[in-house]
Amino acid sequence: MRKFHLYFAIIALASLLVGEAITPNSPIFWLAGTDTAVQVIRGIMIGMLGVQLVTTPPRPTVLRAITLVAAAFALAYGVYAFGAAKSPILDAIVFIHAGLALAITALELQPKTHLTLVSDAK
Numbered sequence: 130m131r132k133f134h135l136y137f138a139i140i141a142l143a144s145l146l147v148g149e150a151i152t153p154n155s156p157i158f159w160l161a162g163t164d165t166a167v168q169v170i171r172g173i174m175i176g177m178l179g180v181q182l183v184t185t186p187p188r189p190t191v192l193r194a195i196t197l198v199a200a201a202f203a204l205a206y207g208v209y210a211f212g213a214a215k216s217p218i219l220d221a222i223v224f225i226h227a228g229l230a231l232a233i234t235a236l237e238l239q240p241k242t243h244l245t246l247v248s249d250a251k
Contacts, residue, residue, distance in 0.1 A: 134230035197235035203228030
């Protein structure tokens with residue numbers, strides 16, 4: 130369950146990437162963008178998500194910082210495109226999901242770090 134979001138985001142992005150490349154005029158892909166720039170961004174997102182799958186926690190700080198920046202851009206673009214209706218709906222939803230999956234892995238806790246509530250002091 131821990132890597133479900135990563136796998137699902139890769140599957141969603143890859144299906145849009147391959148589907149748009151093979152059959153761009155198919156009715157199912159009318160709700161996805163056909164721009165070359167969007168295709169490149171989908172490929173980059175798949176690569177970023179793939180890196181998260183092959184590396185094991187705790188990930189290096191530089192990788193986590195790059196991942197967090199990519200997640201912020203994906204989330205910002207997805208929310209903007211969804212709210213302003215500037216991009217087809219499938220792209221906005223998939224970018225929001227990919228951004229959330231990247232943010233979850235970028236904000237992971239270190240193995241020895243535990244979140245604790247305020248304890249009762251005696």
